[in-house]
Amino acid sequence: MTKKFQPFSDDSASLSIGEFTIENGTDKIALYGSLDVTRDKNGLKQAKTLKAAVDAIVKALEQDKALPDESSPAEAPQQVKNPFA
Numbered sequence: 001m002t003k004k005f006q007p008f009s010d011d012s013a014s015l016s017i018g019e020f021t022i023e024n025g026t027d028k029i030a031l032y033g034s035l036d037v038t039r040d041k042n043g044l045k046q047a048k049t050l051k052a053a054v055d056a057i058v059k060a061l062e063q064d065k066a067l068p069d070e071s072s073p074a075e076a077p078q079q080v081k082n083p084f085a
Contacts, residue, residue, distance in 0.1 A: 005053045007060040015053055017046050022053050027071065029057055 005015050005022070013024040020035035035050065037043045061067060 005056050007053075007057045015049075017049050017053075020050070 005013070005024070007024065007029055008026055009024065011025050015022040015024075018033075018035045020033040021031070023030040023032075035046065037047050037050075
């Protein structure tokens, strides 16, 4: 990784590994896309980058002494009047 990935530190950073993206957030981290780890030096580099990011996520969660059993949505959705009705 060129820049150290710091899980749960902000709501804007992301890390791309091929077509796979790890999107940072203060409440959650989104992982999406596709990654083909090939059996070559580039595949090894991608696998190590992915492992480092996941290890950092696990470490951040393990170090959080106030980690709840389950997180709840940030806020309940609100119903608004249909402006076209």
